[in-house]
Amino acid sequence: MLNTLKKIAFERVGGTEEERRVFDILAEEVRARGIEPTLEAFEVETFRRGTGEVTLLKDTPVRFNVNPIGLSGSADLDAEFRYIEPSNLPFAEPCPGQIVILPERVSFKHYEQLARIGAAGFIVVNPPGHKPGYHSLKKNFASRFGKIPGAVIGYEAGLKLISNAKHMLHMSLQQDEFVGESHNLIATIEGERPEGEIFVCAHADSVAGSPGAVDNGAGCVEMLGLIGHFAKNPPRRTMHFCFFGSEELGLLGSYAFVERHKAELDKIAVVFNLDVGGDIFGDNKALITGDQDLANFVDSHNKLRGMGLHVTRSIYSSDNMHFARYGIPSINFARSGLGASLGHSIDDDLRNVDERSLRSLAEIALEFAIVTANAIAMPFERKIPKDISDEVTKYFGERFGIET
Numbered sequence: 001m002l003n004t005l006k007k008i009a010f011e012r013v014g015g016t017e018e019e020r021r022v023f024d025i026l027a028e029e030v031r032a033r034g035i036e037p038t039l040e041a042f043e044v045e046t047f048r049r050g051t052g053e054v055t056l057l058k059d060t061p062v063r064f065n066v067n068p069i070g071l072s073g074s075a076d077l078d079a080e081f082r083y084i085e086p087s088n089l090p091f092a093e094p095c096p097g098q099i100v101i102l103p104e105r106v107s108f109k110h111y112e113q114l115a116r117i118g119a120a121g122f123i124v125v126n127p128p129g130h131k132p133g134y135h136s137l138k139k140n141f142a143s144r145f146g147k148i149p150g151a152v153i154g155y156e157a158g159l160k161l162i163s164n165a166k167h168m169l170h171m172s173l174q175q176d177e178f179v180g181e182s183h184n185l186i187a188t189i190e191g192e193r194p195e196g197e198i199f200v201c202a203h204a205d206s207v208a209g210s211p212g213a214v215d216n217g218a219g220c221v222e223m224l225g226l227i228g229h230f231a232k233n234p235p236r237r238t239m240h241f242c243f244f245g246s247e248e249l250g251l252l253g254s255y256a257f258v259e260r261h262k263a264e265l266d267k268i269a270v271v272f273n274l275d276v277g278g279d280i281f282g283d284n285k286a287l288i289t290g291d292q293d294l295a296n297f298v299d300s301h302n303k304l305r306g307m308g309l310h311v312t313r314s315i316y317s318s319d320n321m322h323f324a325r326y327g328i329p330s331i332n333f334a335r336s337g338l339g340a341s342l343g344h345s346i347d348d349d350l351r352n353v354d355e356r357s358l359r360s361l362a363e364i365a366l367e368f369a370i371v372t373a374n375a376i377a378m379p380f381e382r383k384i385p386k387d388i389s390d391e392v393t394k395y396f397g398e399r400f401g402i403e404t
């Protein structure tokens with residue numbers, strides 16, 4: 001598995017040529033397992049990561065490198081700046097033309113407030129010990145509220161900014177934004193039973209600047225293992241395996257999929273989502289976006305087989321969420337840990353991953369896939385209960401500004 005991961009662990013942002021290259025590699029891998037996959041294209045607004053700097057305009061100017069936040073545009077401006085606590089954003093007085101410093105990624109709710117107070121720009125300070133990454137805004141932020149240029153700065157540089165807050169700041173950001181073509185790659189293995197299909201997925205794209213080994217090259221190679229197994233051992237129920245594109249740009253691949261396949265979603269009994277794996281210092285988890293009986297099924301199987309799986313019932317910020325909107329429950333197999341905490345950064349590379357850790361979660365996912373795909377009757381209901389659907393609604397509202 002590690003050898004396959006090595007082939008795809010390179011930066012591959014949704015809608016770019018690199019993402020397309022990863023889909024070509026994955027399609028070859030699927031074919032090598034005896035299945036002919038289908039590639040479905042969709043348009044995305046995307047970007048090529050750019051460069052930026054901010055300069056404290058003191059007598060002797062002090063310059064810091066920053067990473068422009070994707071889809072937030074370019075900038076060349078002088079402004080005052082100040083730190084605003086995220087929980088205080090809704091109460092902040094207007095500060096037109098200022099740059100706002102924040103300690104966390106900007107959600108739809110944050111962005112709405114930045115627009116309300118007239119911020120000219122914003123700077124997100126990275127956590128200590130992490131190299132600054134290049135995350136991006138969701139495409140509808142700017143279309144709803146206009147462009148507010150943003151950047152990520154390292155923690156130490158952030159400290160220096162804050163201690164000089166009486167000075168003006170010059171912010172200069174350059175980045176390319178364009179409409180690109182992203183893809184979903186789907187492989188289907190037909191079973192003899194017409195109802196109760198199993199949908200397995202893993203996103204194939206990475207965050208800008210990141211080799212995306214743990215997040216989510218690992219999930220892709222885990223899924224290839226499942227495809228290999230079921231190609232040789234046909235399941236009783238039909239199984240779909242989907243590599244999603246542009247998850248990191250805002251779950252765009254799974255959105256394109258559910259929109260295009262609306263009429264077929266009724267047939268899907270459960271989603272197995274493989275997102276984040278392979279961490280050497282990791283711990284295997286199953287997050288159940290579904291009813292208690294699904295969590296009970298997973299946990300009792302975990303106990304019977306001594307899998308060492310941590311089972312919780314909650315939402316998971318990944319492609320499973322669009323299926324939850326259509327009442328389809330999911331088991332999200334993830335491996336959290338020290339290396340996984342470097343996800344979305346340039347340090348999410350092969351150093352944090354080994355064969356044993358990749359296999360540990362792949363084998364667990366395979367076992368659940370075998371049991372479910374061959375079940376005479378499903379041991380759980382296809383249902384999203386009220387407490388989870390409320391969380392799903394809140395998630396899409398606050399992070400994406402989407403009504404569900």
Ligand SMILES: [Zn+2]
Nearest residue numbers: 215216275276
């Ligand atoms: Zn991911």
